[in-house]
Amino acid sequence: MKTPALLSLLAGALLPALGAAQDAAAAGAALAKASRCYSCHDATAQLIGPPYLAIASRYRGDRSVMEVVLARKILLGGGGNWGDVPMVPNEHVKPADALKLARWVLSQAPAGKN
Numbered sequence: 258m259k260t261p262a263l264l265s266l267l268a269g270a271l272l273p274a275l276g277a278a279q280d281a282a283a284a285g286a287a288l289a290k291a292s293r294c295y296s297c298h299d300a301t302a303q304l305i306g307p308p309y310l311a312i313a314s315r316y317r318g319d320r321s322v323m324e325v326v327l328a329r330k331i332l333l334g335g336g337g338n339w340g341d342v343p344m345v346p347n348e349h350v351k352p353a354d355a356l357k358l359a360r361w362v363l364s365q366a367p368a369g370k371n
């Protein structure tokens with residue numbers, strides 16, 4: 258196979274995948290905004306709650322379990338993992354959206370194991 262053909266094949270396979278990942282990131286950010294998560298969280302800065310990036314880094318070896326644990330905590334609230342201030346229950350968030358939000362937070366870890 259000639260190189261240009263190989264390249265266009267790769268581009269055809271990879272670019273849609275990259276686009277889908279970007280769409281998922283944008284959808285997650287929009288959901289977080291609509292769910293008022295940004296009033297206490299930022300991507301990289303410590304506000305009332307820990308930065309999404311720090312959360313994702315801490316749990317990046319254990320995403321499949323942690324997405325369920327974090328979705329539950331997003332819904333019910335709770336504390337003890339980052340400091341003295343607990344997260345309030347986010348009662349306006351639907352369970353299915355809590356799982357999406359947990360996955361989106363966890364997806365923000367830089368490449369590493371998992």
Ligand code: HEC
Binds near residue numbers: 293298345347
């Ligand atoms: C009123 C402030 C507040 C709001 C609103 C809030 N959080 Fe939090 N969040 C916190 C605090 C404080 C913590 C740290 C809790 C702890 O120490 O375990 C936290 C922790 C977390 C964690 C990590 C939990 C853990 O056990 O490590 C995740 C994930 C999270 N928040 C996601 C969200 C999402 C998604 C939303 C929007 C639906 C949201 N938070 C809304 C304050 C808030």
